[in-house]
Amino acid sequence: MIFLTLEKKKLSEFLDALSREFRLVVPEKKGEKTYTFSHYSSFNKVALEFLRTILPPKKFFFLPKESLFNIGNDFNINSCSIDNADYILFGLHPCDLHGIDILDRAFSYKGRDSFYWQRREKIGIIGFSCLPDKYCLCKSMRTDFIESVYDIFLYTLDNVYMVTVRTALGDDMVRLKPELFKECTEMDIAEYKERIKIRDSKFIRIIDITNLAELLTLEYKSEIWEEYSKKCLFCGSCVMVCPTCQCFDVYDSTDMISEYSIRWRRWDTCMRKDYALVAGGHNFREGRAERFRFRYLHKEIGFGDEHGKPSCTGCGRCSETCPAGIDMTEVVRRIRE
């Protein structure tokens, strides 16, 4: 690990240099209050004050829809070519880095998913510090810091970014423009410590996740699930924006013109009524309350045993996106009360 500093006004030079060597992805402002991860075009479009993008960065390595192979009348299976450009994702906050960590675990659990890893391994990551808003729950979820996943992390100080170089790829990035970086001074370290305290004090919502797995299991039959499931529209927005939701649907398509059929996979949601439906009509999770509860249990207990930690990163996207105004913190608080 190397600690350096980068003058804020030099960030544009650094990103320009990166964009010449890599396919660079940065946060950009889209609507009035919305941001997306987009391909870098110029520095003045990069949004540095953003908190969360509409979709998490998973869309670059776990594609919303991707073809797995196609097959023609000759029954030769043609694997679909995967874009093998080297990507750098810039501007990922700790919650999104934790999200990638969870997905990495999920897509390696008892066997690696080659489609995921072929892309994931080509991606370098630059983390970026942030200050919380009313939806941010990372402190509560213990995901407000991370010491893995990223190659470089930029921590915003007054005039400079404190740059943590964690990997050899991160070092390669820095060495594209070594003249931009300086040694970290004692002043910088002091300021960094001060910044952490300030950030800590800015969290508006705190939930207590101590023994939450146990409480959720105890409240398995709670009326709360029924109550919220009446409010929920089952639109699946919370799943689409979730940095750790990994479900997908596998299906084929054909058309009248080409002589191929294509096998696809696309993001799916456990909120969907026929998600657990089997042939013959038996539905293992038909009820609204059961589906609502299932997602909560998955996020908050998650695959704790399997992946070593719950799947919620506290990014706040689900609460911000929900058209019915269901707030994860409120559900968790109700369960605890």
Add this chain to the structure above:
Amino acid sequence: MSIIPEIATVIEKRSLDKTHSLFRIVFDSEKKRDSFTFRPGQFIILSIFGVGEAPISITSSPDEKGFIDLCVRKIGRLTTALHELEENSKVGIRGPYGNGYPVENMEGGNLLIVAGGLGIAPLRSMLRYALWHRDKFKQVSIAYGAKDVESVLFRGEMYSIAERKDIKCLLSVDRVEEGTLWKGHHVGRVTDLLDMIDMPLKDTSVAVCGPPIFYKFVLRKLLDLGYSKGRIYMSLERRMECGLGKCGHCVVGHKYTCIEGPIFTYWDAINLPEIF
């Protein structure tokens, strides 16, 4: 383990009754044909290109080399398309998936197989395995129930197994249509057969598979008889799309049925949230 299937050919299609057929499938690649092995209770994912995929348990025994047999009910989109295929049609196969029966733990003891309806499909693999390796098991019994005589799948095979002296094979149907031959076999519930089978409780593994209502009564009966929850093996049906513990569809509680199952002991199954 790949999500990309291997091309295979349906070399034989045999109708078992109005809605069930047996499909014999051979991999086109000789290498795959030779290397493909599986355990009783495992399943494959079958592709009909342009239609999609479905998980189907293997009904042949691992000892029968060179092909796999699938016993399939015409019930969904893919299985209907499968029934419409002519012999020698091409399909895709990937797998085998799932844990299968823990045969190493079952060997050396007694084996009781309890099947209801199409539940015979995965259990027939276990049954044929036990018959093939008969000396590895002490007593072997099977209780198989169906709704009527016509619906007893693999009827001829079951009749001849019932003739054997080294296995107790009891068959039962809910009702016998007039003019149907069902001599010497039981009319009633499959649970009645369990009273007629005198298997010791000690060292007996019980493999159970059937529709939900069947499980309900059979499990209750097995517990009444005193079998251990840890030695009763259920095969859970779920919507398995990827078979690789990734897509999420088959999750029960937080266990992927496709990799942690589909075979669960009754004890492990009742400890899964949302199982019943």
